[in-house]
Amino acid sequence: MASSSSSTATDFEHFGQKVYSTVSQNNKDQNVFLSPASIALAMSMCTVGARKETLDQMLHALDASSIDSLTKTAEKIMHVFSIADHDKQIKLKLANRLYAQKAYKIQPDYLSRVQNSFKADIKLEDFENDSAHAVQTINAWVEEQTNKLIQNLLSKNDVSPDTRLIIVNCIYFKGTWRKQFKESLTNPDADFHEANGNISKIKLMYQKEKFGYAEDSDLHVQIAHLPYKSENQEVQFVFTIILPKQGVTLDEVEQQLTSKPDLMQQVLSDENTARKELLLYLPKFKMEATFELNGVLIKLGMVNAFSDIKADFTGIVSKQDERDGSEAAAATAVIMNDALVLRRKTTPTEFKADRPFLFYVRESSEAAAATAVVMLGSCAAMFEKEQPIEFKADRPFLFFIRESRQNIVLFSGKFLSPPMAS
Numbered sequence: 001m002a003s004s005s006s007s008t009a010t011d012f013e014h015f016g017q018k019v020y021s022t023v024s025q026n027n028k029d030q031n032v033f034l035s036p037a038s039i040a041l042a043m044s045m046c047t048v049g050a051r052k053e054t055l056d057q058m059l060h061a062l063d064a065s066s067i068d069s070l071t072k073t074a075e076k077i078m079h080v081f082s083i084a085d086h087d088k089q090i091k092l093k094l095a096n097r098l099y100a101q102k103a104y105k106i107q108p109d110y111l112s113r114v115q116n117s118f119k120a121d122i123k124l125e126d127f128e129n130d131s132a133h134a135v136q137t138i139n140a141w142v143e144e145q146t147n148k149l150i151q152n153l154l155s156k157n158d159v160s161p162d163t164r165l166i167i168v169n170c171i172y173f174k175g176t177w178r179k180q181f182k183e184s185l186t187n188p189d190a191d192f193h194e195a196n197g198n199i200s201k202i203k204l205m206y207q208k209e210k211f212g213y214a215e216d217s218d219l220h221v222q223i224a225h226l227p228y229k230s231e232n233q234e235v236q237f238v239f240t241i242i243l244p245k246q247g248v249t250l251d252e253v254e255q256q257l258t259s260k261p262d263l264m265q266q267v268l269s270d271e272n273t274a275r276k277e278l279l280l281y282l283p284k285f286k287m288e289a290t291f292e293l294n295g296v297l298i299k300l301g302m303v304n305a306f307s308d309i310k311a312d313f314t315g316i317v318s319k320q321d322e323r324d325g326s327e328a329a330a331a332t333a334v335i336m337n338d339a340l341v342l343r344r345k346t347t348p349t350e351f352k353a354d355r356p357f358l359f360y361v362r363e364s365s366e367a368a369a370a371t372a373v374v375m376l377g378s379c380a381a382m383f384e385k386e387q388p389i390e391f392k393a394d395r396p397f398l399f400f401i402r403e404s405r406q407n408i409v410l411f412s413g414k415f416l417s418p419p420m421a422s
Contacts, residue, residue: 012040012073013402014063014261015300016409021258022296024414028251029196033413034291035171037077041096042169043297044070045118046305049110049316054304061301071117077408078119080235089229090237091174095145096120099138099166101127106165110316120167127163135159138168145170165316173401173410175228175237181205181282192283193395194417195249202418203284208388212238213276216267219256220248223267224278224391240268241282242398243391250396250414268402281392283418 016036024032040062047058048067055067064070077094084092096118100106102125114120125134135154142153149172159166190204212225219242226239244253257264266272294306304310401411 012037012062012077013265013409015040015061016412017257017261017264018061018300019293019296020412021254022299023291023293024254025258026296027291029416031414031416032291033411035411036409037094037411038169038171039293041074041077041094041118042167043302044074045096045098045114045120045167045169046313048113048117049107049313050305051312051315054310054312055315057301057304061297067113071113074117078117080408083232084235084237087230087232087235089176089231091147091172092237093145093170093172095168095170097141097168098122099125099134099168101125101164104164105317107316125166127159128161131159131161131163132156134163134166138166142168142170146172147174171410173237175239177239178227178229179207179209179211181207186284190281190283191394192418195251195396198417200418202394204394205282205284207280208277209280210275210277211280212270212273213278213389213391214267214273216272218263219253219267220245221253221267222389222391223273224280225273226282237401240400240402241391241393242267242400243393244395244397246395250398250416253398254414268400277388279388279390279392281390281394283393283415 013036016039019036019039020032020034023034043058043062044064047055047062047064047070050058059066059070062070064073081092081094084090096114098106098111098114098120100122106122111122115122123137125137127134135156135158138154139152143151150170153168154166185206187204187206189201192200192202192204194200212227214223215221216223222243222245224241224243226241228237228239230236242253244250257267298306304312396414396416398414399412400409402409
């Protein structure tokens with residue numbers, strides 16, 4: 001059973017990696033931030049209602065063998081969030097909701113699946129006569145679920161009198177690092193070395209502490225894991241930074257990760273992590289990114305879902321629909337009209353770093369992490385004192401927020417340059 005759980009969840013992780021890689025390749029010179037989990041859950045709720053070739057294409061893109069395997073994955077994700085919901089040290093919220101046209105007949109089996117597996121509730125709106133009010137209602141709910149970080153997810157142009165169903169997913173995360181940075185040690189005018197050779201100024205935080213650390217000789221990167229405070233032994237969220245070594249570009253690292261999908265799991269595995277004393281430099285930054293995802297999902301194989309003629313979502317209703325999806329940081333909306341078509345957009349998210357990087361925020365077993373630390377660190381410095389390792393994020397890097405036991409990537413992104421001040 002454990003094996004099945006892991007492989008099913010890994011399917012979502014593979015999908016998230018494909019989405020991120022495609023978005024990143026389409027935006028080589030831009031910062032990227034998105035929520036693979038939010039996109040996967042929203043698309044999964046659509047897939048449950050797809051039929052025939054549309055269903056086959058969506059399952060293939062999601063790396064799922066069937067609707068049942070897809071819903072089981074969703075149930076595992078919802079379970080992780082339910083555990084974290086009782087942890088007072090972190091704030092993690094996941095919410096799914098369907099907004100349907102009044103008198104719109106949704107298939108009972110579909111409604112049962114999304115309510116049971118995705119914990120989605122349903123609200124009725126009058127898109128035909130007052131679409132503007134529906135937009136206002138949905139945006140207000142998303143804003144509430146995300147602690148006002150995501151505002152105006154939908155515009156008036158996203159909803160029309162032909163709209164029949166809107167599927168919305170929200171993910172909100174807020175955590176405090178277990179080992180916090182002192183403001184007095186922050187350099188307010190540090191250099192950040194951009195990929196194009198430019199040098200920007202950024203606030204660079206610093207601390208000398210022990211963290212989970214690894215190096216990968218194939219990728220030529222340093223990897224640091226910063227755990228968040230948690231009072232629940234079953235969950236532990238971690239902010240992971242992948243920093244290319246001097247002389248290695250972030251683009252080179254991403255190309256290798258794209259060509260070897262299993263390499264990411266190897267890089268993030270606790271088995272390859274040791275507890276080391278680091279001279280850790282990490283920038284403060286606020287990141288905003290907006291992407292249209294319809295082309296991305298079509299490239300991943302969801303062709304029919306975006307076709308006025310070929311889309312088949314008769315598992316949701318007894319006639320064809322058109323969908324327009326909008327993904328915002330940690331919120332995703334899928335809009336269905338009379339001929340299903342998808343469109344997505346993302347909203348701003350805030351992070352801090354001083355050179356391009358890739359990041360993950362992940363939830364892992366604290367017990368397993370502690371065991372790994374003891375086993376890997378017990379013989380590290382018994383006879384001689386190790387020198388601290390410098391980990392200075394003053395150049396482009398990748399970052400992730402993920403749950404490691406179930407391989408749930410909440411957020412992923414790359415930081416190429418400090419955003420322009422607004």
